[in-house]
Amino acid sequence: MSEPVNKPTPDEAAAALRTARESRQRVVASALGARWIPIVAGLIVFGYTVVIDLVPATAPWLTWVVLAVVLLLFVLMRTRIGGSLLGRPVAASRRTLPPAIWRVAPVVGLSLVAAVAVPLLHIPHGAIWYGALAAFYIIVLGPRFQLWLVRRQDKD
């Protein structure tokens, strides 16, 4: 036979719900708050666009190198040991994060605008400008946008 459960008062219930919400937000803030990850990702994108603009001959093999590095980081971050190696003590659950489509939508949008605008406006070194914009988004705006999405999702 199960033990009788002491029913919490409404105040205790509200406090418990607050505790649960704050705990969840702590994980997301911590997972999104590893500052060096967006900084490194932004610098990789910017460095890549600078090199392929100034030395176009490097583009074919450099693209593969960058893709391999990004893939390796992604895989490492999804594993316990890899996460710990990269100084990431927690991985936010996909259930907690907003859908991936929303998280990558600004970068995809920016790429589409750049793909149309750069040839149309004949911007010199257009790839570098695009790289700078993408890096700015990844380093500065991206983490804030993701936190805003998470908090908005938590209110719904």
Next chain:
Amino acid sequence: MAELDQLLLDPTRLAIVALLSAAEWAEFGFVRDSVQLTDSALSKQISTLSRNDYVDVRKGYLGKRPRTWLNLTDSGRDTLAEHLAALQAIAAQARSDGARHPRE
């Protein structure tokens, strides 16, 4: 109707389980710092939760340093969801009672 869970009525255990519900996995040290417990106090809570199949504990090594990772089991996740729904029902009931019988 959703039911309260006896184990999760303890605020510390609720905080641990809620924390893990937002994570795929978390290092022991992260959970300890987040819920502000000592190593031994958290170990005791994790033992209780693990014994009741709420939390899965995995141990490993990073180089020569031992590490412990925690994650919520599916049954722990379901129990937490039901417990939170029951708490919400209590809070909502109190709000509707308050609206029906405002203080004079």
